[in-house]
Amino acid sequence: MLIHRQTDIAPSEITPPRHWRDRRALVQAAVAAGLLGAAGQAAARNTSSQKLTAKQSPLSTMERATPYELVTSYCNFYEFGTEKADPARTAPARLRTRPWQVAVDGEVRRPRTFDVDDLLKLAPLEERIYRLRCVEAWSAVVPWIGYPLAELIRHVEPTGNAKFVEFTTLADPQQMPGLPSRVLDWPYVEGLRMDEARHPLTLLTFGLYGEVLPSQNGAPLRVVVPWKYGFKSAKSLVRIRFVERQPVNSWHKSAPKEYGFYSNVNPNVDHPRWSQASERRLGDDGLFNRRRPTLMFNGYGDQVAALYAGMDLKRWF
Ligand SMILES: Nc1nc2c(c(=O)[nH]1)N[C@H]1C(S)=C(S)[C@@H](COP(=O)(O)O)O[C@H]1N2
Ligand SMILES: [Mo]
Numbered sequence: 562m563l564i565h566r567q568t569d570i571a572p573s574e575i576t577p578p579r580h581w582r583d584r585r586a587l588v589q590a591a592v593a594a595g596l597l598g599a600a601g602q603a604a605a606r607n608t609s610s611q612k613l614t615a616k617q618s619p620l621s622t623m624e625r626a627t628p629y630e631l632v633t634s635y636c637n638f639y640e641f642g643t644e645k646a647d648p649a650r651t652a653p654a655r656l657r658t659r660p661w662q663v664a665v666d667g668e669v670r671r672p673r674t675f676d677v678d679d680l681l682k683l684a685p686l687e688e689r690i691y692r693l694r695c696v697e698a699w700s701a702v703v704p705w706i707g708y709p710l711a712e713l714i715r716h717v718e719p720t721g722n723a724k725f726v727e728f729t730t731l732a733d734p735q736q737m738p739g740l741p742s743r744v745l746d747w748p749y750v751e752g753l754r755m756d757e758a759r760h761p762l763t764l765l766t767f768g769l770y771g772e773v774l775p776s777q778n779g780a781p782l783r784v785v786v787p788w789k790y791g792f793k794s795a796k797s798l799v800r801i802r803f804v805e806r807q808p809v810n811s812w813h814k815s816a817p818k819e820y821g822f823y824s825n826v827n828p829n830v831d832h833p834r835w836s837q838a839s840e841r842r843l844g845d846d847g848l849f850n851r852r853r854p855t856l857m858f859n860g861y862g863d864q865v866a867a868l869y870a871g872m873d874l875k876r877w878f
Contacts, residue, residue: 613768615686615706620762622690622860627701629770631843636777637695638796639744640730640737647739648777655736656776656797663782665713667803668723677781681767684712688771689764691787693794694826694840694859701843705785706768711759713801719755723803726758727751728784728795745811751795752808752822753786756868762787762861788861790824821878825869826859830878 638648641655663680666672675683686706694700714726732748734740740747757763764785767774774780779796786793792812812820819833828838839852858865869877 611773612771613686613706613773614771615688615768618687618689620689621704622692622702624690624692624702626690626704626770627843632701632703632769633775633777635843637697637791638739638777638779639742640732640739640747640749640797641777642739643742643744649775651738652776652780655738656731656780657736658776658781661781661799663798664800664802665717666800667727668720668805669803670718670720671716673717677767680713680765680782683716684708686767689785691762691764691785692859693785693787693791694855696790696792696820696824696832696837698835698837698840698855699843700840700853700855700859704770705764705766706771707764707766707782707785709761710763710765710784711761713765714759717803719803722805724755725804725807726753726755727800727802727804727808728753728798729800729802730795731797731799745815748799749795749811750808750814751784751793751810753793754807754868755803757786760865760868762864788826788858788865790826792820793824823869823874823877825865825874825878826855827857827874827878828855829857830875 634649635645636648637645638652641648641652642650659677661677662674663677664672664674666674686708688704688706690702690704692700693703710726728751730749730751731737732740753763764787766779766783766785767781769775769778774783779794779798782798783796784794784798793810807822810820810822812824813822826837831837837855840855841850841852845851856862
């Protein structure tokens with residue numbers, strides 16, 4: 562029932578995972594041969610050497626994964642600067658990802674501060690290839706590695722008062738050169754309703770492309786919520802708190818008319834300043850570049866639409 566239907570994907574869009582499993586070797590060969598541009602070379606240097614293995618999940622999309630070099634060099638991580646290239650340029654040298662602790666607390670019977678290496682072992686790792694749709698109308702396809710957030714939720718035993726989960730991410734001016742800019746009210750905060758947080762698609766994520774998360778993609782752990790705009794997928798988590806009231810998420814706080822709490826991908830609800838009806842896929846540049854129609858719930862409607870039955874999604878955007 563959870564398997565995504567693949568009806569309208571052309572065979573040329575599909576690449577079996579083994580085609581990128583040897584990516585590191587390919588990238589190194591490309592660097593040696595002088596074939597990569599500056600961004601690709603920077604991304605190749607930022608490659609973390611730590612592999613992370615996981616079993617393939619049937620919840621993966623069959624779409625072709627966006628090249629590693631793009632996923633790791635075109636990033637949104639405002640704590641490291643607001644230009645897409647800033648995080649890849651500054652985060653790898655500055656973000657200290659060990660030791661790293663995550664407080665899991667609030668309305669739970671078993672609150673606990675986890676070392677990230679213990680959290681990593683809490684449940685079997687899976688590789689999930691998900692579409693990522695940024696609110697800025699670009700998209701990507703990323704092979705993430707993690708396990709359902711539901712596993713952690715079960716472990717800490719939420720009380721009946723837990724109605725939402727609030728994610729708080731690192732805000733350390735020593736490590737993050739973007740913090741002096743007041744573009745957002747740091748720390749970056751996001752939130753989900755309890756049923757969204759427990760949904761099997763919501764992934765507590767430790768890696769991508771067969772290795773631990775590069776710093777610019779939210780090391781050492783982040784959440785990935787594939788049916789929502791990318792900003793819900795908070796990076797570099799330090800706290801996961803269970804609360805009774807709906808959290809005030811950072812983007813909503815900064816521009817409440819532009820960003821809601823739910824932020825479900827919805828081609829029928831435009832951003833006040835641009836259309837959300839279509840998107841550009843990272844890596845689709847050049848001759849055959851075309852905009853793609855954006856899919857309701859980013860194409861995950863079969864799995865998640867029931868969460869919002871009866872809700873006016875124009876109001877609860
Ligand atoms: N802490 C934090 N998390 C964040 C962001 C951010 O600026 N800070 N940007 C968000 C946005 S807008 C997007 S689209 C995704 C991008 O993830 P990626 O760079 O790994 O593709 O991360 C999200 N998580
Ligand atoms: Mo985004």
